[in-house]
Amino acid sequence: MPEPTKRATLRDVAAGAGVSVAQASFALNGTGRVAPATAERVRRVAAELDYQPDGRARALRTGRRSAYGVVIRNMRNPFFLDVLRGMETVAHRKGALLLIMSSDYDQEREGAALRRLAAEAVAGIAIAPIGRRGRLLEWMDRHTHIPVVAFNCTPEPDREGAASRLSTVGPDDDAAVSLAVAHLAERGHREAALLTAPEALAADWGREESFLRRCAEHGMAGDVVRGPLDHEAVARRSSEMMARPGHRALVVNSDHLSAAVYDAARSRGLRVGRDVSVVGHDDLPTSALLDPGLTTIAVEREALGEQIMDLLVEGPGTAVRLPVRLVERGSVALLA
């Protein structure tokens, strides 16, 4: 007869051991003064009853919480799974939990996610923000007690107030863009375009600035092309660019999108690595398999995840840039 078993509570344990709840609590946490015999007895009863302290109650009372919130932009890009794995490794080590939400590139949803996580009183929030940092900082002003780490976005320049509490971590954007542009220049390119998100959603404006600056340094014509990041939109946009005369070199913000660029080239009868050049970012598993292989900027995703967690528990206001490297495959043409 499966009568609905309620979870064992501390009171049950205490009763079973013939002792007060306080003493039971002390015994299990090893915090108060409790006779060895009693402690042992309490532990035995607890084990017997399969007692697990109620996380909610404990968190409510102590104020400490061992859950962290993660807000990502969307759940399509496999990039994130690796980052998540890194985070999970650290979280598991500290016995913490991960609450995962997606903002889905929607400011409204991002705000709702933050509110929700605050309501759950998480110990910290890791977020891949969308758009400018204004709203996030404003939110942080209202929740000064909860640490926030922004990842995969351009760090705010040194500032007062909330901004000083916001840690930032991600691939070294400037290095990444430099590698890409230098590689293109080396192979004879005279112009390049950076394919990125629309102004309102872009969180990595630093990349754009670096891109234009590096292009200028190499005497190349640089162009920033904005638009939605779904497959069709990217394909359409890059197709339009390929329509223009001359050789095109596209630097794409994520490998995840370069499939769309390849598609566009194919449907125009152009060959990537000869008629068009593409440089990606992230070095996803698919990138090596494309034909030709995608030349891309690699970053240690799992390490990124671990770094995020470390920053979350450690100290506020740091900006960590992870090293990147160029993985050369066949998607960049060698021009005369």
Added chain:
Amino acid sequence: MPEPTKRATLRDVAAGAGVSVAQASFALNGTGRVAPATAERVRRVAAELDYQPDGRARALRTGRRSAYGVVIRNMRNPFFLDVLRGMETVAHRKGALLLIMSSDYDQEREGAALRRLAAEAVAGIAIAPIGRRGRLLEWMDRHTHIPVVAFNCTPEPDREGAASRLSTVGPDDDAAVSLAVAHLAERGHREAALLTAPEALAADWGREESFLRRCAEHGMAGDVVRGPLDHEAVARRSSEMMARPGHRALVVNSDHLSAAVYDAARSRGLRVGRDVSVVGHDDLPTSALLDPGLTTIAVEREALGEQIMDLLVEGPGTAVRLPVRLVERGSVALLA
């Protein structure tokens, strides 16, 4: 001056509106009897203070919780990200949260994850279990109040007790294996091997049974090969199999592993789709890009995720099998 702002509590709201906490609670939840004017006033103050009810406290009092636990086997397989997306869609719709953990193919960790989630008093648990269902059922016996759905595993045959409360959902294993074997038979194969996890970890023994049965039905020699599922181990194992004389046909449990099989073939100077045949499972993005393209069994991963959530909130004890289809590419040879 950034004095540490504590979150606004219901008491603050009540005080601000000059009313008791009870009345404030009633007003915000629209539950008790409260004068329209008062309600309005409370709401205004709440908005002004950016009040968010504390999830922990509320959950503690009401017993209801709006967080669900997810335990996956590991965080390497991109299969999971899509499932997670499906789950997140539903969760977001119901305003629920997702707590994600990985068992990492470790029974101990799986148990710990379950305990931890129970301690957080989640509203339900979705788990991709490892190994036989015994421990899980035993655990469910001790936690009869929390619904569990197991995914990507063979359903238990009709049973009494906990088993009757355990919902199961996943790709239709029998159909999947049937498609694979039939396809191989069609293309002239006389024997095939199923590459799968070691006995102790395999959660989908139904697949193996189906495999052997279907092979027999087609007059083929069927073989089940077990071992660890990391890249090297799979490569080694398949390499050994390829050493044997005759044509080998490998049915792999996950596309994620077939890269290893391709590697093994390459290092033996064999060509997949001619000297060896491979059928995968899941139809991951990488599968279409392999050379030759991987013939595989496809399932709607996002739909799977949604289905999981639906089962979690809905009813216990159902076994849902999702439709699968064969995606034919070039990895199966056409034999004489």
Added chain:
DNA sequence: ATCGTGTGATTAAACGATTAATCAGCACTG
């Protein structure tokens, strides 16, 4: 004048933990 009856509000008891404040013995000291 009395008795409901409704309305709008308050009080107080949970929920399951942690923890500060006490307390009852008991032994030891001056």
Added chain:
DNA sequence: CAGTGCTGATTAATCGTTTAATCACACGAT
């Protein structure tokens, strides 16, 4: 024997909600 200190235990407050149980009061009907 009063005073002190130590040990092992208990009591009760608290965290932020929800909600059952009351309460005060005005209004209409008997």
